[in-house]
Amino acid sequence: MSASEDEISFDEFDDTHYPRDGATDFQKISQTVLSRRRFLGQGAKFGAAAFVMGTTSLTGLAGCTFLPEDFSGVEANNKDTVTVPENYNWHVVSMWGDPLWSNSLPFDPVTRGTAESQLLAVGDNNDGMVLFEIDEKLVLASNNEYVNRSIIYGNRASKKPETADDVLKGMAGHGVTIAEIRETDGKWGIVKDSPYNRRITANTPMDISGPARGHDMMKTAADPDGATALGTWNNCGSGRTPWGTYLTCEENFNGYFSSSDENYTPSDALKRYGVGNKDWGYAWASVDERFDISKNPNEPNRFGYVVEIDPENPDSVPKKRTALGRFKHENAELVVAANGHVVVYLGDDERGEFLYRFVSAEKYREGDENRDLLDAGTLFVARFSDDGTGKWIPLTPETTGMTTQAEISILTRQAASAVGATTMDRPEWVAVNPIRGEAYVALTNNKNRGKKPNAGGNPASVNGPNPRAENLYGQIVRWRPVNNDHTADEFNWDLFVVAGNPTVHNDAYGGSENVNIGNMFNSPDGLSFDDSGYLWIQTDGNYTDEGDFAGMGNNQMLIGDPLTGEIKRFMVGPKECEITGMAWSPDRSTVFVGIQHPGEKGNSHFPEGGQSVPRSAIIAVSRKDGTAIS
Ligand code: FEO
Ligand code: CA
Ligand code: CA
Numbered sequence: 001m002s003a004s005e006d007e008i009s010f011d012e013f014d015d016t017h018y019p020r021d022g023a024t025d026f027q028k029i030s031q032t033v034l035s036r037r038r039f040l041g042q043g044a045k046f047g048a049a050a051f052v053m054g055t056t057s058l059t060g061l062a063g064c065t066f067l068p069e070d071f072s073g074v075e076a077n078n079k080d081t082v083t084v085p086e087n088y089n090w091h092v093v094s095m096w097g098d099p100l101w102s103n104s105l106p107f108d109p110v111t112r113g114t115a116e117s118q119l120l121a122v123g124d125n126n127d128g129m130v131l132f133e134i135d136e137k138l139v140l141a142s143n144n145e146y147v148n149r150s151i152i153y154g155n156r157a158s159k160k161p162e163t164a165d166d167v168l169k170g171m172a173g174h175g176v177t178i179a180e181i182r183e184t185d186g187k188w189g190i191v192k193d194s195p196y197n198r199r200i201t202a203n204t205p206m207d208i209s210g211p212a213r214g215h216d217m218m219k220t221a222a223d224p225d226g227a228t229a230l231g232t233w234n235n236c237g238s239g240r241t242p243w244g245t246y247l248t249c250e251e252n253f254n255g256y257f258s259s260s261d262e263n264y265t266p267s268d269a270l271k272r273y274g275v276g277n278k279d280w281g282y283a284w285a286s287v288d289e290r291f292d293i294s295k296n297p298n299e300p301n302r303f304g305y306v307v308e309i310d311p312e313n314p315d316s317v318p319k320k321r322t323a324l325g326r327f328k329h330e331n332a333e334l335v336v337a338a339n340g341h342v343v344v345y346l347g348d349d350e351r352g353e354f355l356y357r358f359v360s361a362e363k364y365r366e367g368d369e370n371r372d373l374l375d376a377g378t379l380f381v382a383r384f385s386d387d388g389t390g391k392w393i394p395l396t397p398e399t400t401g402m403t404t405q406a407e408i409s410i411l412t413r414q415a416a417s418a419v420g421a422t423t424m425d426r427p428e429w430v431a432v433n434p435i436r437g438e439a440y441v442a443l444t445n446n447k448n449r450g451k452k453p454n455a456g457g458n459p460a461s462v463n464g465p466n467p468r469a470e471n472l473y474g475q476i477v478r479w480r481p482v483n484n485d486h487t488a489d490e491f492n493w494d495l496f497v498v499a500g501n502p503t504v505h506n507d508a509y510g511g512s513e514n515v516n517i518g519n520m521f522n523s524p525d526g527l528s529f530d531d532s533g534y535l536w537i538q539t540d541g542n543y544t545d546e547g548d549f550a551g552m553g554n555n556q557m558l559i560g561d562p563l564t565g566e567i568k569r570f571m572v573g574p575k576e577c578e579i580t581g582m583a584w585s586p587d588r589s590t591v592f593v594g595i596q597h598p599g600e601k602g603n604s605h606f607p608e609g610g611q612s613v614p615r616s617a618i619i620a621v622s623r624k625d626g627t628a629i630s
Contacts, residue, residue, distance in 0.1 A: 068534070068559070068630055070623075073518050073568040076553030078545055080604050082595065083572040087624050092607050093140075093181060093188045093592060095615040096124045100179055100190060100197045109613045112152050115168035119199060122190075124152060124173040125616045126594045128238030128331055128526075130246050131181075131583040134312050139196045140181050140592065141246040141311050142581060142618060143235035147173040148597050149281055151614060160281060167287045171202040174233040176248050178311050188590065188620045198314040202231035202256075202284070205317060206307060210375045212322035215406040217301045222290065229302040229320060230290070237331025237429050237526070238581070239306075239344070243370040246309045247321075249329035251349060253303035255280035257293050264294035272413050272455050273327075274350075275300045301410050306332050306346070308374060321374040323405075324358050325395075325412035333430040333439070335486050336364045342373050343486040345439055347427025351446045352454025353413065354421040355382040355430075357392050359487050379408065380489075381421040386464035390479060390491045393419045417456040425449055425466045425474065428525040428540075433562060435533035437484025440496060440562075442524035444540065445474045465493060468508050472548060473499035473522045476537070478562075496535075497560065497567060499524060503551050514565040520552055521569070526580045530630045531588065535560040537567070538593075540578035555579050557593065559630075571621070574598045574606035581618075588628040590620045 071085030082090050097107035097118070104120035107113065113121065123144025132139045147170050150159045161167045180194030191197075206229050212218055218226030232250055239247035252274075259266075259277035266276055275293060285291035290299045304326040310316040324332065327348035334344045340363030346356040360377040364370055380392035393399060395408050400415040402408050408415045425446035432439045443466065448454075450462050450469025462469050465477040479493040499522050500511025511520065523541025530536065537558045542549045557571040557579045573579045573595055581594030598606035599614030607617050623629060 071568070071570070074556075074570060074572055075518075076520075076545075076551060076556070076569070077572050078543075078553055078575065079572070080575045080598075080606055080609075082574060082607075082619060084621055085570065088621055089624055090619050090621045091187055093618045093620050094122050094126075094177075094179065094190050095607065095617045096122055096126075096173070097615060098122045098190060099192060100177070100199065101193050104192075107615075110155060112155055112613065113169060115165050115172055118169045118172035119201065121199075122177045122179070123175055123199065123201075124148060125596050126177070126618050127236050127580050127596060128249070129581040129583050129592065129594060129618065130238055130240045131585070131592065132240075132244065132246070132311050133586060134196065134244075137180050137191075137194070137196065138182065138585070139178060139194075139311050140583065140618070141176060141178045141238070141248075141309065142594070143238055143248055144173060144175055144177055145236050145251070145596070146234055147282075148600055148616075150602065151599070154613065161283045164287050167283050170282055171231075171233075171284060171287075172199070174235070175199065175201040175204065175231065176235060176246070176309065178246075178309075178314070183585075183590075188592075196311060196314060198311075200232065200309065200318060202233045204231055206230070206232065207317050207319045208302065208322060209319045209372070210322035210324075210409060211405040212301075212326075212409040215404075215410065217298055217407075217410050220290065220296055220298050220302070232307050232318065232320075233303070235307075236329065236349070239332030239334050241308070241334055241342075241370070241374075242336060242364060242366070243373075244310070244312060245371075246311050247332040247334070247344075248307045248309060249332055249346075250304050250307065251328045251330060253328070254300065256282050256284050257291050257300050258285045259294040260285065260292050261294040266293060267297065269411055269414070270297070270300060272411075273300065273304065274455065301326070304328065306344075306374075322409040323375055323377055323379065325356055325379050325408075326410050327353065327356075327412050330427060331429045333432050335432045337486040339485070339487060340364055341487050342377075344374070345430035345432065345441070347424075347430055347441055348413065349426050349428055349444070350455070351426055351448045352423040352452075352458060352460040353427065354416045355424055355427045355441055356380065356412075356416070357382070379412065381416040381419060382424075383420065384422040384463065384465045384493060388464070388492055388494060390422075390493050392489045392491075393421065395419065413456060417458050421458075422463060422465065423454050423458050423460045425471050429527040431527040431529050431535060432486070433529055433533055433535075434531060436480075436562065437486070438478050438480045438562070439486075440476055440478040440527055440535060442527045442537070443471075443475050443477060444523045444525050446471045465495070467495070467498070472542070473501070473509065473511065474524050474541070475499060476524055476527070496562070496565065497524075501548055501550065501552070504548055509548075512565075514567055517551065519558060519567045519569050521556055521558060522549060522552055525578065526557075526582065528582050530584065532630045533562065534630055535562055536570075536582060538579040538582070540580060543576060557582075575604040576600045577604070577606065588630065589626055590622045591629055593619050593621055595619060
């Protein structure tokens with residue numbers, strides 16, 4: 001393994017190499033969850049809640065609380081629409097296929113567009129988003145994670161791409177949409193022909209920057225310098241920098257590669273990232289050989305990064321910031337530490353993969369360009385101990401046994417495995433509290449916990465932050481860096497919420513005490529703080545509303561109070577969607593929220609209703625009285 005193994009305790013060594021059997025671990029950790037359940041319960045029931053509300057109970061919908069007081073938690077439901085509290089309303093800002101320019105074709109529900117029309121229109125499956133104020137204009141950058149094949153190819157008998165143009169339409173539906181938005185007569189919408197409007201797709205030229213630039217593993221026949229890649233795709237969460245740029249995160253980049261030679265054996269390095277001979281049905285290799293790994297085995301090494309985009313300059317070339325590592329990036333939560341170094345928290349969303357932190361080598365200087373701060377620094381991976389402490393382990397040639405920082409930037413998962421990082425239950429978004437020195441990560445779920453190692457063979461026995469075997473509900477872990485210093489190498493952690501279903505289970509699967517019949521949910525994914533220090537939680541989970549998930553309804557958005565642990569449901573999405581991505585208007589009277597893949601299984605007509613084609617959308621939610629939400 002690695003040089004770092006002699007740094008770890010015998011206990012940690014044992015945990016890694018000789019995992020105890022699941023039952024023993026589970027009993028122990030289950031008790032820990034239940035005691036945290038009591039702890040959170042006490043905080044909420046007998047602490048501040050009792051002070052404010054007297055005998056407030058967290059069970060049930062009524063009477064909660066001291067989160068923004070003006071709404072009652074929304075009840076779970078299975079409606080094919082958005083449900084917000086009574087004193088709020090919502091409307092659609094933009095949808096997949098909406099034109100960005102006057103010469104774009106309007107969305108055609110029969111053909112569902114062509115490659116040409118899609119290049120001039122909003123992409124599919126909006127995900128993470130950031131709103132920028134540029135020269136008194138509001139410019140919304142939003143990811144287009146993937147395309148719903150059964151919907152965008154719903155005009156085809158096979159519901160799959162059948163022509164080269166179909167494939168190119170799919171490629172154009174991916175990437176990022178940048179659009180100026182404006183409120184007119186109380187409704188937000190896209191400003192067509194704004195000079196800021198831009199589509200970035202799977203074919204947009206990008207610079208490769210940072211340690212991996214020019215490395216042999218990055219070189220291809222089309223790019224012998226390993227310095228320019230075409231496109232970005234499967235852009236999941238996002239982030240923003242204080243110097244005004246957008247960070248977009250490449251997640252499941254592997255699913256677009258395939259092999260024309262069915263006997264081709266992908267390298268172990270490709271296998272660790274899930275790159276194999278079959279793609280997920282996008283058929284990109286049918287129009288571009290670079291997606292054929294038997295012919296271009298290095299092409300997948302050029303994806304799986306965080307990409308920085310300048311929304312102010314539509315002609316700027318996006319940069320792949322390889323110093324932030326290569327994995328299935330979820331979001332990029334950036335904070336400037338008190339000492340001026342830039343810290344970016346990053347999750348790798350796959351079962352048993354890891355949580356990362358980047359610390360810039362140079363300091364942020366307000367007013368300076370700062371444009372290449374993300375090219376040099378140290379990448380760390382988290383190691384959690386069951387006693388509530390944790391450490392960030394640097395990924396360097398010394399700790400990993402790898403030869404160069406470039407290799408660590410490209411084979412980041414392998415580097416993290418080499419230092420004995422803690423396997424996690426699918427790290428989704430990280431959010432940093434703007435008011436207190438703490439950060440939160442959504443661990444969405446992990447059916448393999450306690451059963452199977454991760455793709456690198458690292459054991460995934462139950463552990464402190466991942467306390468349940470076959471974890472079908474997920475949890476949110478938070479940590480506080482020592483001295484409130486996000487560059488510190490040590491932290492203390494606890495569980496903010498353990499999702500569960502208290503109507504079905506009375507053990508750890510019932511969730512922590514701050515989960516109740518009025519707010520239960522599964523699979524936390526999007527996480528974001530507002531300026532008041534409330535935590536917004538978005539879900540991408542099981543919406544069957546049956547069995548283990550009975551009573552949870554459609555995917556939803558909730559608001560949590562970090563001080564008390566209290567959680568209230570704010571919104572329920574339409575059928576078969578996930579809720580993902582959010583941004584605030586400058587006056588905080590409107591929150592923009594992403595509704596992704598409504599009707600992914602064919603059972604929604606959101607948002608236009610009737611028999612219309614379901615379309616991913618960004619909506620605006622505001623109070624009926626127009627005042628600030630939070
Ligand atoms: Fe694209 Fe991990 O969600
Ligand atoms: Ca996500
Ligand atoms: Ca997810």
